[in-house]
Each structure stands twice: as structure tokens, then as C-alpha cells.
Amino acid sequence: MEVYGADLDGIEGQLIRFRATVDVNRRGAALLGLARKVVREGYARAVKAIETLDGGWSDVLADQGYTIDLEPAETPKTSSGLDLPIAIMLLQASILQNLEGLQDQIRQLGEKQRQDAGKRPSSTVKKRILEQIEELVRQRERILRYRKALQRNTRKYLLIGKLDIADGSISPPYHGMFCMIAAARPGFTVVVPEEAEVYASIVATHNRNITTLKAANLQEVWDVILGAAHPRRTRKSVARAKRKVMTRHVPDLRDIRGVARAKRAMTVALAGGHNILLVGPNGQGKSMLALAATRLLPDLGRDEMFDLNKIYSAKGDLQDNEVVLSRPFRSIQNITAPALFGGGVHPPVPGEVSLAHEGVLLLDEINQLKPPSLIERLRSTLNDRVQRVQRVYQTLTFPCNFVLVAAMNPCRCSWYGHYICPVCEERFFGSDAKCPSHHDARLQRKCTCTRREIEAFRSTLSEPLLDRIDLKVFVSSFDRSQGDPIKYASATIRQHIKAARQIQQERYAKAPFGTCNASVPDRTQFRKYTPPLLPRVSSVLEKLFKRIDSLRTQDKVLLVARTVADLDSSRTIRLKDIKEAVDLMGIDHEYFRGLPE
Numbered sequence: 124m125e126v127y128g129a130d131l132d133g134i135e136g137q138l139i140r141f142r143a144t145v146d147v148n149r150r151g152a153a154l155l156g157l158a159r160k161v162v163r164e165g166y167a168r169a170v171k172a173i174e175t176l177d178g179g180w181s182d183v184l185a186d187q188g189y190t191i192d193l194e195p196a197e198t199p200k201t202s203s204g205l206d207l208p209i210a211i212m213l214l215q216a217s218i219l220q221n222l223e224g225l226q227d228q229i230r231q232l233g234e235k236q237r238q239d240a241g242k243r244p245s246s247t248v249k250k251r252i253l254e255q256i257e258e259l260v261r262q263r264e265r266i267l268r269y270r271k272a273l274q275r276n277t278r279k280y281l282l283i284g285k286l287d288i289a290d291g292s293i294s295p296p297y298h299g300m301f302c303m304i305a306a307a308r309p310g311f312t313v314v315v316p317e318e319a320e321v322y323a324s325i326v327a328t329h330n331r332n333i334t335t336l337k338a339a340n341l342q343e344v345w346d347v348i349l350g351a352a353h354p355r356r357t358r359k360s361v362a363r364a365k366r367k368v369m370t371r372h373v374p375d376l377r378d379i380r381g382v383a384r385a386k387r388a389m390t391v392a393l394a395g396g397h398n399i400l401l402v403g404p405n406g407q408g409k410s411m412l413a414l415a416a417t418r419l420l421p422d423l424g425r426d427e428m429f430d431l432n433k434i435y436s437a438k439g440d441l442q443d444n445e446v447v448l449s450r451p452f453r454s455i456q457n458i459t460a461p462a463l464f465g466g467g468v469h470p471p472v473p474g475e476v477s478l479a480h481e482g483v484l485l486l487d488e489i490n491q492l493k494p495p496s497l498i499e500r501l502r503s504t505l506n507d508r509v510q511r512v513q514r515v516y517q518t519l520t521f522p523c524n525f526v527l528v529a530a531m532n533p534c535r536c537s538w539y540g541h542y543i544c545p546v547c548e549e550r551f552f553g554s555d556a557k558c559p560s561h562h563d564a565r566l567q568r569k570c571t572c573t574r575r576e577i578e579a580f581r582s583t584l585s586e587p588l589l590d591r592i593d594l595k596v597f598v599s600s601f602d603r604s605q606g607d608p609i610k611y612a613s614a615t616i617r618q619h620i621k622a623a624r625q626i627q628q629e630r631y632a633k634a635p636f637g638t639c640n641a642s643v644p645d646r647t648q649f650r651k652y653t654p655p656l657l658p659r660v661s662s663v664l665e666k667l668f669k670r671i672d673s674l675r676t677q678d679k680v681l682l683v684a685r686t687v688a689d690l691d692s693s694r695t696i697r698l699k700d701i702k703e704a705v706d707l708m709g710i711d712h713e714y715f716r717g718l719p720e
């Protein structure tokens with residue numbers, strides 16, 4: 124048989140081949156292959172757990188040393204899940220050793236008997252020596268039987284479990300159980316602790332060429348390997364699975380007051396995978412909109428769900444049969460680089476950008492984000508949609524394809540763009556607002572900031588980061604444009620988004636960059652995959668691009684317009700799609716373009 128363990132390598136499980144030999148002349152174990160402290164302690168746990176086995180196995184181990192080799196040799200091993208394969212390797216090696224050891228003992232006893240015979244021993248001494256020889260012969264028979272059983276066993280085992288020193292029970296390691304099971308190759312027999320049955324059955328459904336068994340303790344695993352106990356298959360049912368709670372209460376779009384334009388912007392953002400910036404005072408629905416977004420996206424596909432479970436397992440966020448079944452929502456504010464991007468040691472774990480994979484990342488007060496190095500890294504994360512973490516031995520890659528919902532106040536007082544009726548003191552959003560009760564009253568600005576103050580506040584927002592955010596809209600519950608509540612029910616919007624994403628998936632099925640409009644890298648690729656522009660649209664774009672300096676922004680107009688058209692199932696981009704794209708991108712908005720003197 125072959126014995127493998129698994130360790131964590133980013134979000135992937137790395138297979139580790141185990142080999143062991145016996146060293147008669149010393150005691151203890153030498154673990155080769157960069158076994159870190161937790162794995163060396165695993166040897167001590169394994170020895171203790173072997174003491175709990177029936178049949179005096181710890182006597183068999185005693186008084187000899189072992190060399191255990193973990194392959195590949197170059198990568199550090201850090202998982203407590205390697206306890207179980209270490210214990211099995213010790214037992215296997217001791218069986219091979221003991222054949223000779225027992226023969227030695229039998230020979231010594233025989234010699235003693237002959238020597239004693241010359242001294243005319245009493246019959247009780249003779250009897251005792253004979254009994255000792257008989258016991259040793261029986262043990263030898265037993266070991267021979269086990270040896271045969273092991274030789275007959277041609278399976279490849281992937282064994283994962285941390286051992287309890289008191290009773291030999293096995294439990295999953297804290298990090299990466301799911302990833303480690305997923306490391307199994309076709310033909311493998313994977314043995315997992317009972318607590319990880321759900322993960323094993325999910326992996327077995329994904330990879331039908333593996334056998335997954337569950338076990339309670341070292342005794343059961345050893346008996347199964349020796350053929351002395353019936354293996355227990357993991358059940359395909361996921362009845363024991365617990366849905367991992369990804370969000371608190373998710374509001375329905377219909378229940379968020381007003382903000383019809385922001386809802387439309389959110390629809391476009393989610394349909395095309397565009398990042399979006401929501402600008403407005405606190406408590407006006409920015410976070411609510413971001414929360415609602417997770418339920419507007421289509422259900423997770425099978426592969427998407429599989430990857431998400433790997434990410435959460437590697438982070439140590441899946442315990443007690445928890446399974447990720449829905450899209451994540453992560454909210455960050457005041458965060459350190461390792462927590463945001465991933466990192467740390469023993470093992471390096473994914474950060475918030477990866478925990479938001481296939482879901483929504485809310486970055487509140489984006490203009491307060493510091494230091495500049497953090498912004499620079501976030502910029503490349505948004506660009507690449509994968510997060511690379513440098514290690515001494517290798518570079519880890521964590522997936523992070525999320526929709527960024529950024530939020531900020533527009534100015535220090537936060538009421539930029541709001542007006543107030545001098546008669547009834549009712550608040551309104553937009554300079555063209557009118558108080559319905561006092562038509563003649565001239566509304567007054569609610570914002571108390573000067574032009575210079577507003578511009579200073581806006582410039583705290585990093586331009587390079589802003590450049591990565593396609594849509595920019597204002598959110599205010601005082602925006603009286605309500606929109607049709609049925610049209611803006613989450614269930615309706617979800618259908619539109621699903622249909623638009625379906626169109627994009629078909630369009631970019633063979634593309635190397637992803638399956639959303641937002642992931643198209645440049646104009647050349649855009650032309651390659653999308654229908655040609657109508658001449659009328661081309662000439663309007665030509666004029667428009669004359670006043671947009673950034674090539675990147677020009678490209679984004681095309682991509683956002685494409686998404687707007689996809690939401691309408693329109694094959695070609697129409698003039699109104701361009702118009703809406705320009706509007707949702709805030710290109711002509713004075714707040715982003717520069718306030719008038």
C-alpha cells in the first residue's frame with residue numbers, strides 16, 4: 124500500500140507521500156522533508172495514540188527509532204492533519220521490523236534455555252521459558268498475518284486527521300480539511316474523521332473516481348487497513364451539512380426607499396461585473412444596497428461553490444460540517460494588508476478579497492483607505508482578479524473575482540447635492556428638486572462646505588483606485604424618483620441580471636479573461652468578441668472620446684454600454700445605451716469632473 128497525507132498550499136491541498144524505515148540503533152523519530160514543529164509534535168501524538176490500540180502495539184514500537192520521509196522534500200509541512208499518516212507509517216514500519224526483532228528474541232530465549240539446561244533448572248523455570256517462547260511465536264504468527272494483509276493491500280490511501288493522545292480519536296485539522304480531501308487523485312481511498320464526512324461526500328460527488336471512508340479513531344483506520352474491520356463509506360447525503368451564514372439579513376430592493384437611480388446602477392454593476400462607487404451621506408442606503416446585491420446575483424455554479432469552500436476551509440472558517448452554499452458578502456473598513464489580501468504563516472491564509480470571491484466586497488469610506496501601498500495593491504487586485512502572496516518558497520495565488528461596492532461621503536458635512544425647503548425644512552436631493560408643498564419657495568443648499576472644501580475632500584479619493592471603478596452614482600433616500608416597486612423588486616432584477624450574465628457567458632465562453640463584460644481587458648479584445656458598432660453609434664463615440672482623456676475610461680464606456688444593452692437582450696449597442704453608460708459612470712457629473720467656479 125501507499126500512504127499519503129495532505130497539507131495546505133494556498134487553497135489547494137498538496138499530496139504528501141510518506142515513507143518510513145526503522146533504525147534499530149536509536150530511539151525516537153527523524154522527520155525529513157521540512158516538517159515544522161506541529162508535524163514533529165504529530166510524531167509524539169502518534170506514539171501516544173498507538174498506546175491506545177488493542178494488541179500491545181506500543182510494545183512493538185518500543186526501543187527502536189524511525190526515519191519518516193515526507194515528499195516533496197522542498198515545501199514546509201505544517202498541518203496537524205498529518206498525525207494520522209505518521210501513526211500508520213510507524214505501525215507499518217514496525218511490522219516489517221518486528222519479524223526480525225521477534226526472531227532475535229526467540230533465538231535469545233532458546234539460547235538461554237540451552238544454557239539453563241546445563242545448570243539443571245527447576246521445572247518451573249523451564250516451564251516459564253517455554254511459555255515465553257510460545258507467546259513470542261504466537262506474536263510472530265500474528266505479525267506475519269498482518270504483514271501478509273499489508274502486502275495484499277495495494278490501495279493508495281490519503282489519510283487526514285489530527286490524533287487525540289488520550290483516546291486515539293481523529294478530528295479534522297483547523298485549516299484546509301476540504302482542500303486536503305480535494306487533493307485526492309483518481310483511484311485513491313480517502314479516510315477522514317467523521318466530522319468531515321460532509322466534505323468528503325461533496326468531493327466524492329465532484330471526483331467520482333475516489334473512495335471516501337470515515338473513521339472514528341486510529342484503531343478503526345488501522346483495522347480497516349489490515350482488513351480486520353469493515354470500512355465505513357461516507358454517505359452521499361449532505362443532510363449533516365450546515366449552511367454557512369454568509370450575510371445577516373438581506374433586504375429586498377423594494378424595501379429600500381427611493382434611490383431608483385442607484386438601484387439601476389447596481390443592476391448594471393452586477394449584470395456586467397462592474398465595480399461601483401456609491402456616494403452619499405451615512406444612513407441613506409449605501410450599505411443596504413450592497414447587502415441586497417448578494418441576492419441579486421444568480422445562484423452559485425457547482426465549480427464556483429467548490430472553489431468557495433476551498434477558500435473558506437483554507438481560512439479556517441468552515442467548522443462542524445459548515446458548507447458555503449451562497450455568495451459571500453464581506454464588508455471592510457480600517458483593515459491591515461494581510462487581513463485584506465491574505466498572508467500570515469503556518470499556513471498562509473486567504474484575505475477578505477478572496478473571502479468575497481464570486482460575491483460582493485463592500486469597502487466603506489474608500490477615501491479613508493491608507494497607506495498608499497494598500498491602495499496600490501488593491502488596484503492590482505482589482506485589475507488581475509487574483510491575489511498573489513509572496514512566500515519564501517513560492518508565490519501563492521488566491522482567487523478574488525468579486526464585485527467591489529465602494530462607498531463614501533461626498534464632503535465633510537456629507538450633504539453635498541442636498542437641498543432644503545426654507546418653509547417646511549423638508550430635505551430634497553438634486554438641484555432641480557422642488558418642494559411639492561411650497562412650489563414657489565427657493566430651495567437652499569444643505570451642504571455647508573465651500574467649493575474648495577468639497578474638492579479637497581473629493582481629492583482624498585485615490586485617482587488610480589477611482590480609475591478601476593466603472594460606475595459612480597449618488598445615493599440618497601431624499602431622491603424622490605421612486606421607480607416602479609415591482610420593477611425594482613429583487614426577484615425581478617435577479618432575473619434580468621441572470622439573463623444578461625447568460626448572454627455574456629455564451630459570448631466569452633472561449634475568452635481567456637473571464638465571462639463578464641467588466642473582465643474584457645481592452646478594445647481589441649472587445650472587438651474580437653462583440654458584434655460591430657453601428658456607424659451612427661461609432662460617430663457619437665468618436666465625439667464623446669474627444670473629451671475623455673483616459674483610454675481606460677473610453678474602453679469602459681464601451682463595456683458598460685455593452686452591459687446595458689445585454690440587460691435589454693439587444694444584440695448591438697444603441698445610442699441610449701451609450702447615454703446611460705456615460706450617466707452611470709459619472710463622466711459628466713460636476714462632482715467628478717470638477718465643480719464650477
Ligand SMILES: [Zn+2]
Nearest residue numbers: 544547558561
Ligand atoms: Zn416645503
Ligand SMILES: [Zn+2]
Nearest residue numbers: 534536570572
Ligand atoms: Zn458638505
